[in-house]
Amino acid sequence: MDWTMGWREMLMRMLNWQMYYIIFTSGCCLFQGVLKYCKVEVFFIEDQLLDTMLIFMLYGWSAIPLMYLMSFLFSASTTAYVKLVLFNYFSGIFSLLIDMTLQYSKELETKMSNDTRMRILNTLLLLPNYDLAKALENYSNAYQDKTLCHTLKYPPPSVNCSKTNIEKNVYSLEENMIGKYLITMGVLGFVLFLLIFLWETTLWKVKTFLGRYVYFGIYKKFKQNTISKELSGESEDEDVEKERRRVLELPQELLNTIILIKELIKIYFKCPAILAVKNISLRIQKGECFGLLGFNGAGKTSTFKMLTGERTATSGDMFIEGFSITKNILKVRSRIGYCPQSDALLEYMTGREIMIMYARIWGVSEPQIHLYVNNWLNSLQLEPHADRLIHTYSGGNKRRLSTAIALMGKSSAIFLDEPSTGMDPVARRLLWNLITQTRETGKAIVITSHSMEECEALCTRLAIMVKGKFVCLGSPQHLKNKFGHLYILKAKVKPDIGEDKLEDFKIFISTIFPGSVIKQENQKIINYYIPSKDNSWAKVFGILEEAKEQFNLEDYSISQITLEQVFLTFAYPDKTEDEYKKNVP
Numbered sequence: 001m002d003w004t005m006g007w008r009e010m011l012m013r014m015l016n017w018q019m020y021y022i023i024f025t026s027g028c029c030l031f032q033g034v035l036k037y038c039k040v041e042v043f044f045i046e047d048q049l050l051d052t053m054l055i056f057m058l059y060g061w062s063a064i065p066l067m068y069l070m071s072f073l074f075s076a077s078t079t080a081y082v083k084l085v086l087f088n089y090f091s092g093i094f095s096l097l098i099d100m101t102l103q104y105s106k107e108l109e110t111k112m113s114n115d116t117r118m119r120i121l122n123t124l125l126l127l128p129n130y131d132l133a134k135a136l137e138n139y140s141n142a143y144q145d146k147t148l149c150h151t152l153k154y155p156p157p158s159v160n161c162s163k164t165n166i167e168k169n170v171y172s173l174e175e176n177m178i179g180k181y182l183i184t185m186g187v188l189g190f191v192l193f194l195l196i197f198l199w200e201t202t203l204w205k206v207k208t209f210l211g212r213y214v215y216f217g218i219y220k221k222f223k224q225n226t227i228s229k230e231l232s233g234e235s236e237d238e239d240v241e242k243e244r245r246r247v248l249e250l251p252q253e254l255l256n257t258i259i260l261i262k263e264l265i266k267i268y269f270k271c272p273a274i275l276a277v278k279n280i281s282l283r284i285q286k287g288e289c290f291g292l293l294g295f296n297g298a299g300k301t302s303t304f305k306m307l308t309g310e311r312t313a314t315s316g317d318m319f320i321e322g323f324s325i326t327k328n329i330l331k332v333r334s335r336i337g338y339c340p341q342s343d344a345l346l347e348y349m350t351g352r353e354i355m356i357m358y359a360r361i362w363g364v365s366e367p368q369i370h371l372y373v374n375n376w377l378n379s380l381q382l383e384p385h386a387d388r389l390i391h392t393y394s395g396g397n398k399r400r401l402s403t404a405i406a407l408m409g410k411s412s413a414i415f416l417d418e419p420s421t422g423m424d425p426v427a428r429r430l431l432w433n434l435i436t437q438t439r440e441t442g443k444a445i446v447i448t449s450h451s452m453e454e455c456e457a458l459c460t461r462l463a464i465m466v467k468g469k470f471v472c473l474g475s476p477q478h479l480k481n482k483f484g485h486l487y488i489l490k491a492k493v494k495p496d497i498g499e500d501k502l503e504d505f506k507i508f509i510s511t512i513f514p515g516s517v518i519k520q521e522n523q524k525i526i527n528y529y530i531p532s533k534d535n536s537w538a539k540v541f542g543i544l545e546e547a548k549e550q551f552n553l554e555d556y557s558i559s560q561i562t563l564e565q566v567f568l569t570f571a572y573p574d575k576t577e578d579e580y581k582k583n584v585p
C-alpha cells in the first residue's frame, strides 16, 4: 500500500504511527482501569494518575519504534510476532533479575568493581521494559515511604523518614527516583525514530551501493571469466539479440517508454554466488501485455521483484516512464500497480472498504468514489462478497480482489504475478477480459503465469527464461511459427474399417509426410506430429481431403503446435530432439 503512495508515503507512515499510539494509549487507559478496580491506589489517586500515564506513554514512545526496527530482522510476520513477544517477556524478566542480583548479592559486591556494575546497569537502560519496571518500582517505593512516614508514628527502621528524603522530587535523577528512566525512554524513542527514518530513506540506496559497487566489484575481480562468458548479454536467438540492440541503441529521449529494462543482472552473493538474471534487456510499450515465462528457478521472480523495487539490481537499470528504479524508487513505486504472488490484503476490512481506501489513495474524487469502486467490483463479479470481511473470502476471491486493486488507479505499469491462481474458469475469463480492457487503455502489463492458455489469451509478446536468460522472445504466434516445426494431425478412422485399411493409412502418412511421428493411438483415433517444413497448410489439407475418401476417415483435424509444446522444447531440448529422432522411421 505504501508503494502506491509515492511522495505521500511519509504522510501515510505518520498516520500509521498515530494509530499505533492511539491503540497503545487505549491499552494504557484500560490498564489504569484495572489498577483502579484492584485498588492499587499508588498509581491512580490525585496527581498519580497523570504520573503513571506519563511513565506508560514514555514507555510506548520508546518500545513501539524498537519493536518496529526489530521486526526488520524477520521475513514472516507471524515469526516476528511470536519472537518479539517472547523478547519483550524475557528482556523484562531477565533485566530485573540482573538488576536485583547486582544490587543485593553480597558475593558479587566483593567480586565485581563498582564501575563494572554501573556499566551493566546502564546498558540495561537501553531496554524500555527495564526502564518501565524500574520507573514503576521506584515511583511506588517513593510513594509508600512518604505514606508510611506521614501516617505512622513509629515507621519501620528500614524507611528513611528524614526531611530531605521525604521531600525529594520523584522526577529527580537521583538513585531510587524515576527521572533517569524517564529521560532514557524519551531519548531512546528519539534515537530509534531517527534510525527508522534513516533506515527507510537510505536503506534502498545503501543496498544498491553495496550490491552494485562493493559485492559486484569484488566478484568481478575474482570471476573475470564467468562475467565475460555468462553475463555478456549476447544471445543466440535473433529476436532476443535484436531487442537487446534496440534497447542499447535507444536514443535518450525515447527512454521514457513505459517499461525499459537495460542490461539487468541479478546475482545473489551467497556461497557460491547464484547468477539469477544474466543481462537481460527489454522494452515494453503502451498497450502491451508482456508474459514472463520460465521453469522453476529460471529467474522470473527475481526479475519481477527488481522491476517492482522489492530487490535491488546487481547491475543494469530499469526505468518506468523514464524514472530509474535504482535512483528514484519513490517516483517509480507510485507509478506501478502490483499484484504479488501472495495476497497482500488487510484481512479485517471488507472488499468494498479496501477498494475505497485504494481509490482515495489514487486520488479519485469523493463524489465519484462509490461509482468507481462499484464498477470494479462489478467487473470481477465481486459485488455479492463486497461487504464481507476479506478473511472470510475464498482463495480465488482474494486473488480477484488483489488483481482488481493492482489494475485500478492511475499506474501506467502493472505487474501481475500469477494473477489467476485458484480462480474458477468463469472468474478467469472475467479477469482476462478485464486485463485486456486495461491494456487497451494504454497501460503496460507484465504478467508471470504457469498457464500457457492464459499467456496465449493475454500476452501480445512474451519471453521464455532459462537459467536467467531469455531464450526466445516474440508474440505467441511468432514463437509457435518459429519453434513449432510441427503440425498436429488427429485422424479418426470409421469403426467398421478393418486393421489392414488402418495399416495402409499409416503407411500412406509416413510415405507422404517423411518424418511424421505417431504421438498417440487409441480406439482408431491416431495423433500424428507432422513436420511443417516443406508442408504448407494447403498441401496438408489437400492430401488429407483425398485420404479421407481413400481410407474411409470419419473425421480429421490439423492444428498448429501449442505454446505449451514450444515451452516444453526449452525444458528438455535434448530429450525432445532425441525422442523425436528415435521415433522418426
Ligand SMILES: Nc1ncnc2c1ncn2[C@@H]1O[C@H](COP(=O)(O)OP(=O)(O)OP(=O)(O)O)[C@@H](O)[C@H]1O
Pocket (backbone or CB within 6 Å): 268, 270, 274, 275, 276, 294, 295, 296, 297, 298, 299, 300, 301, 302, 303
Ligand atoms: N533470496 C535468494 N537468495 C539466494 N538465491 C536465490 C534467492 N531467491 C532466488 N534465488 C535463486 O535465484 C534463482 C532464480 O530464482 P527465482 O525465484 O527468480 O526463479 P523463478 O523463475 O521465479 O522460479 P519459480 O517459478 O519457482 O518461482 C534460483 O536459482 C534461486 O535458487
